[in-house]
Amino acid sequence: MNGRRDLYGTGSPTGKPLREPIFGRTTGDEVADELEFHVEMRARELEAQGVDPALARRMAIERFDNLEVVAAECRRLADRRVTTMNRIRYIHDFLGDIRFAVRMLSRRRAFAVLAILTIGLGIGAATAIYSLVDAVLLRPLPFSDPGRLVAVWVAENGWKTDPVMSRQWDRIVLGQTEYDALREHATLLSEVALWSSGSAMLAESDGSERINTIRATANMLPLLRVRPALGRGFLPGEDVLGGPRVAMLSWESWQSRYGGDSGMVGRSITLNETRYTVVGVLPRGLELDRSGAAIPVWVPALQDSFDIAERNNRAYRAVGRLVPGATIAQANTQASAVIGAVARSPNSGMGARIEDWQDDQTRGVRDSLLAIFGAVGLLLGIACVNVATLMLAEGARRERETAARLALGAAPSRLARQLLAENLTVHLLGGLVGVVLAAAGIRALVALAPPGLPGLADVAMDWRVLGFALACTLVTGLAFGLIPAIALARRSRRSSILLGAGVTTKDSGRLQRVLIAAEVALALVLLVGCSLLGHSLQRLSAVNPGFAAENRAVVRFASPRAFWSDDQRVRNFYHTALEDLRNLPGVIAVSGSSATPFAGGASSSPTRAEGRVYPDGERGVQTQQRSALPGFFEALDIPLQAGRTFTATDRDGGELVVIISESAARRDWPNESAIGKRLHWQGQWRTVIGIVGDVKFSGLSRDDEPTVYVPFDQYPDSDAALVVHVQGDPAAMAKIIGARIAPFDPAVAVTSITPMTELIANSYKQERYRTLLVSLFGVLASTLAAVGMFGVTARMVSQRMHEAGIRVALGAPVGALTRLMVGETMRGVALGVVMGLPAALLVARYLSPQLFSVHPVDPVAFGTALLLLTASTLVATLPPLSRARRVDPARVLRTE
Amino acid sequence: MAARDHLRGTLDVLVLKTLAWGPRHGYAIARWLEQHSSEVLRVEDGSLYPALYRMEQRGWITSDRRASELGRPAKFYQLTAAGRNHLKNETAEWLAFSRTVTHLLEAEP
Secondary structure, three states, rough: OHHHHHHHOOOOOOOOEEEEEEOOEEHHHHHHHHHHHHHHHHHHHHOOOOOOHHHHHOOOOOOOOOOOHHHHHHHHHHHHHHHHHHHHHHHHHHHHHHHHHHHHHHHHHHHHHHHHHHHHHHHHHEEEEEEHHHHHHHOOOOOOOOOHHHEEEEHHHHHOOOOHHHOOOOOOEEEEHHHHHHHHOOOEEEEEEEEEEEEEEEOOOOEEEEEEEEEEOOOHHEEEEEEOOOEOOOOOOOOOOOOEEEEEHHHHHHHHHOOOOHHOOOOOEOOOOEEEEEEEOOOOOOOOOOOOOOEEEEOOOOOOHHHHHOOOOOEEEEEEOOOOOOOOOHHHHHHHHHHHOOOOOOOOEEEEEEEEHHHHHHHOOHHHHHHHHHHHHHHHHHHHHHHHHHHHHHHHHHHHHHHHHHOOOOHHHHHHHHHHHHHHHHHHHHHHHHHHHHHHHHHHHHHHHOOOOOHHHHHOOOOHHHHHHHHHHHHHHHHHHEEEHHHHHHHHHOOOOOOOOOOOOOOHHHHHHHHHHHHHHHHHHHHHHHHHHHHHHHHHHOOOOOOOOOEEEEEEEEOHHHHHOOHHHHHHHHHHHHHHHHOOOOOEEEEEOOOOOOOOOEEEEEEEOOOOOOOOOOOOOEEEEEEEHHHHHHHOOOEEEEOOOOOOOOOOOOOOOOEHHHHHHHOOOOOOOOOOOOEOOOOOOEEEEEOOOOOOOOOOOOOOOOOEEEEEOOOOOOOOOOEEEEEEHHEEEEEEHHHOOOOOOOOEEEEEEEHHHHHHHHHHHHHHHHHHHHHHHHHHHHHHHHHHHHHHHHHHHHHHHHHHHHHHHHHHOOHHHHHHHHHHHHHHHHHHHHHHHHHHHHHHHHHHHOOOOOOOOOOHHHHHHHHHHHHHHHHHHHHHHHHHHHHHHEEEEEHO | OOOHHHHHHHHHHHHHHHHHHHOHHHHHHHHHHHHHHHOOOOOOOHHHHHHHHHHHHHEEEEOOOEEEEOOOOOEEEOOOHHHHHHHHHHHHHHHHHHHHHHHHHHHOO
């Protein structure tokens, strides 16, 4: 044999012998055999022709030229074939495992359905929430190089602590002055464009309609690197004072209103009774503000005298594009210096804030979304742990079968692989169910979503979302599928000869405890989050807004310039409306103001109390301002603290009077009565005649804001909203009220009539949405956790029944054994609480900015969570544990 | 390279042809080729076996071990359905090619 080895070379070229799988011989042997056979046959033939045997063999070998090289080449080819075959066989085996798994699962239908539904619930919820997170936070904006688009705001550091302005200190809009300065000097921004949204009356063949509009500078489209779908964009020179009246249509409005007529370019439309020439159509789907409604028409910015008349008028949001290589921080520093240099008072602390455009848009919702995403992650975790416990329990039920197969020579690794395949199958089927659930869930999520969620329109089941579902399925399937598989492999190594029922080892006891602990810990974190958010929402909704909201309807209007530039016309309209509605049966009171609570329209300006010195030169302090119609405080039941409210004598040309809110009185005259004092506002001195309670204006969570009220007649405002106090349901009165108001002035359109309670509820819709989702996941998760704990405990008891029976038969008291099992379960629960509490504290800290008047370590919230958890633990574990008490030694021993 | 590929391709087809009548071992294939190619087309023993291994990997032929003339098992090759198909296609192509060439070479001006 030695000679042959030399002849044909040894082993495989890679050095390690590969096994020929069928014959159990190496490929080297196979090749050597075959070639040797050939040589022998050839030599024999030559011998038959009379050649000397030794020579015949040499001749036979020589015919190969170089036998060793040929053998090596053959071995290489054979090895490659074996590798390919192994690979194919592996896949084939795995498919076989899956087929086997499906067969096993279909035989244990209840178990399979439970496991698949659990996983499906987890994956479905996670996928649905991911679709939201993806559309709102992750998917890049649909512009070229979106990472370099930034939002540009003016920031006023002095406002950080101001009660009126603190919420918007770094979100101040820009005016022409800042715009010009930034374009000139902020070299790290290759371009800055302005835009603002508003509304206008669009005249149509059948009357007119209120539409949303955007005013944008001519450089907006070039900055975004988009081209008009039709016609042209605005030209430099059109976005200036008195520029030509031109307009662009959105693609969508071009399609729906004008039937996609390409002849629209060059035609004119009438906005606010002014003719605008349509110069182009915007590309499809272009949105500057993803949180708003559709914007059918764009017009050029900076055309109004308002924009340049005074340096202080700021009305525009701004978007910029970073030059390549510049960071946001660098651009921020530069722009701050530029804005600071053009600020009216050089020491005002004015600067700029630049932030990634997408981040800026999602600023208000990011934390909420991530909290919801975190909650759904915990739910998915619990679902996976649950299925792992189900698998273990199932494994325990199959213990006899497993032991038998091991005894018959099945490799533990093979059984483990089968179990893994079974788990993966469950997870894959669960993922499938999850995708179906998610598709339905996404629809519900979108329908329930609070208004103004940026990107909500893009939430859909797409490839990114499906990819997430698949990734989730595979990761959880592999991670959690391995647990029971490893448990099986370990168990079988120790006790493969134990054919009897109830194989218990210390090991499986520990695994049970860990699983119980994991469920408890995950559920605890989620429940703490739930109860903190729930508690916060409850506190928020219980806040007294400072006025009576029940039975009040809020009527809002829209009007064109011709109306609101004529003060007398505005006065007439509102007085007629008040007079008329007051006489309507069922109406108790009617009034209104330039900024009715929760109806929008807030504005502020500086005020000065007489005799006080203000740090900011002569300007004074920012104060909220309202023009109130007669009877405003009475109609809303806003308490009068001192002095009097407005009467019919407080009219245009009368004494200039003002009513201030309690917080304004406290701020301006902390140690004396404010009544009779004088206040400087909008260039005039006014006498304080009354002090009223503070009211929440736009959010229940906001601090009291110092406010001044002036008589409507002395300072008319065309955008005033009416408040109608009615008997009974305000929604039912809406139609009648609308019909009454319509004829008073043909230019004024009623845009909405809404119950005040609804407006208030809408103000915390986002908080409610978040709390609703997190609570839903919390309920689902604790239910799943309870089911899981039930499963684990039941399994433990059924395993121990055998042991218990023997012990009882030998005279051990039943109670001691039960106590042992209860103790074991409680050790798992305690471990879970110990693991879960620190995590819950971390989560609470993370949530704290989102909580309203609830401390993150709120004892009530933590107590509620622990109580709920304890209750569900007891409900889940007591029934199986009590079964242990009824152990019947005779029956146990019979099965022996 | 192209020429060698072509030669290798030819050898492949010839080997497949020898297997068209039933299983044979490597030596029988070599002998059949020697006897029928009348020394014009000499197949090296050294190139036959790599060709067999290559075709086995491609799935054109399979092998098993059967009793041989020497009394011990030897590796026998057999055509697969894919191999039979390949042989058919290659044969048709070769015949068409050679007919054309023959036609051209025998052509009168």
